[in-house]
Amino acid sequence: MALVRVIGAGLAGAAVAHLLHRAGRAVEVVEGDPTWGGQLRTASAAGVLYEPAGAHIFHTADTEVWELVTSLVPMLPYRHVVRTEAFDRVLSWPPQLAELRELPGWAGIERELAARPAVPRADNFESWCVGLMGETLYHEFIEGYTRKQWGEDPKNLTAAWAPKRIELRDDGYTDLFRDPHQGWPDGGYPRLVDGLLRGVPVVMGQRITIDDWDDVCAGADAVVITCALDEFFAEHLGRLPWRGVRLVNHYLPGVDHVLPCGVLNTPSPLLAHTRAIETKWMSGQTGPGTVVSYEYPGAPARHYPIDDVAGANRALARRYLDELHALPGPPRYVAGRLATYAYIDMDQVIRQAMNITRRVLDQLTTG
Amino acid sequence: MALVRVIGAGLAGAAVAHLLHRAGRAVEVVEGDPTWGGQLRTASAAGVLYEPAGAHIFHTADTEVWELVTSLVPMLPYRHVVRTEAFDRVLSWPPQLAELRELPGWAGIERELAARPAVPRADNFESWCVGLMGETLYHEFIEGYTRKQWGEDPKNLTAAWAPKRIELRDDGYTDLFRDPHQGWPDGGYPRLVDGLLRGVPVVMGQRITIDDWDDVCAGADAVVITCALDEFFAEHLGRLPWRGVRLVNHYLPGVDHVLPCGVLNTPSPLLAHTRAIETKWMSGQTGPGTVVSYEYPGAPARHYPIDDVAGANRALARRYLDELHALPGPPRYVAGRLATYAYIDMDQVIRQAMNITRRVLDQLTTG
Structure with a gap:
């Protein structure tokens, strides 16, 4: 039976694995971290949910993507509102x-x-x-x-x-996004990733590099790669720069809510953080106890690819991709933010996974 | 009101914070990781619990410690059994x-x-x-x-x-430990840490070093330190060596159990891992789907302090401790495996926390 090996169990890898598994194909996933989910983490502090790797708001106009997500986890009807400190006030x-x-x-x-x-x-x-x-x-x-x-x-x-x-609005519409489908998974994002990977064998805690390529290809009819390609190639052409953030999470027992909404921006140059996040607004949790997460930019994490004006970073990403395609072995595909060095939203990641799954299935059928 | 600041929200810091809070004292905890619990992690793969940072079996003869633990989380009546590959068989x-x-x-x-x-x-x-x-x-x-x-x-x-x-037994007693109290927290270790920290304000994702000492002391009548002291002092006397392990966790859907018991040792020099762990034996979970974690030694993690024959490492730990005590500021106390550079079991950590809490309370009362 044809086997597809997927490198990475973040949203991209998990979505591809799910769709292939659902199509009746044998899939194996290998993930570098000891747990699956990539950046989609939801932690609990004495029962209060928060996102230690950064806030995620699901919003999409892609009905097929929305239907997949809601088939796996109930989505709370959260619509994202952001306010900002400005002119010594809190404004929209x-x-x-x-x-x-x-x-x-x-x-x-x-x-x-x-x-x-x-x-x-x-x-x-x-x-x-x-x-x-x-x-x-x-x-x-x-x-x-x-x-x-x-x-x-x-x-x-x-x-x-x-x-x-960047917008300047005069319509009184205060949700950040205008997408028809918006929400936050009841109980947190791990339930979405669990829904995607249920039934798929996954090895976690095994980081894959070019040195493992023969093992990755062994017995595989296709390989889907969602990890960072510079890391995969041991950065031998140089490191792809990313801008990362660090969250400092304050558990405040006895307090119901601290912020006026889910996210409060802090543009002031006098404070180091850019924004505060209170996940309770997204999770719909009530009662005493909250977690407020302050987001500090400049951390060594792969959150935002850096789109320099000259396009040098994207060119480097392209060279790594060329190297990947030049390797021997079965057909390979890349998906997700890390492997494509692109800032894409969760719905775009899932759409990408759908497209790649279709290509893999075509290959397995005709190849 | 007197304030105690606790550095680190692993088991040691959480236990001290809990006991001081229960005694009516104001406590603030600061933790370097974005989540609390230290090494006491329990993850879930599609609902199957496992321990991505290594297996923990609670066992104690200390009734007071056991009563504290069971007052916070129901302990499943798991008794730890280890078997080992030897002589081409699986033996006790x-x-x-x-x-x-x-x-x-x-x-x-x-x-x-x-x-x-x-x-x-x-x-x-x-x-x-x-x-x-x-x-x-x-x-x-x-x-x-x-x-x-x-x-x-x-x-x-x-x-x-x-x-x-190391034992050689002739009594047919096949549990690893002989302690009267043994168990595994229903739902995993985070429930124990949640029980300890519920009601205590905690900042997570803020690593503390000597550069932060003034902030740590500000307004504090006592400081309890549970982080690694070499890291706290930026390793300026050198790095304290630790032996760490890495877990590679295999999620196997559709399989009920793989191992014959919770831990299977693999002494063979032909295989790199030392043992396999199947947390389902501890958690009491049933039904299809399991996670088997293979433990590989030699990872850069602070799991086991290295007790060299000459005692050089312990002497270095002592020098860092002397530096800590030489700093200005309120009385300070150290607790836990990291700060004391000692391999101690969970019950010993809690006993240590009880002793230190008593000393802190004495100080606050008489000082």
């Missing part, structure tokens, strides 16, 4: 003009807005944001956050992803 | 003479046993073991395991801890 994120009009400095902001160009200049991240909302709003809402998040002057960052992330 | 550990008499080579073993000295020579670990059970049994049961476990010739290891660990 993205900024809402109705709230800004109440500010003492509104007259100046209004003048800046009136002077905006028709289209923001996409020279860099800062020029785009200033073009969208003027100097004052950019400075209050975005500049400090961005400097902390990326450890870079925003002038040196690409504007490529700004249109997807 | 410790070895049972009744089983050995059935071996084809018994006559030779019997001659070696008859030639034993009255008291094993304690020159080193090997001389002690050979003195206890003869060359053949030592070679089959112990030599390979010990070489793998410590990465050392057993002749270079101290005999100091051999009498506590």
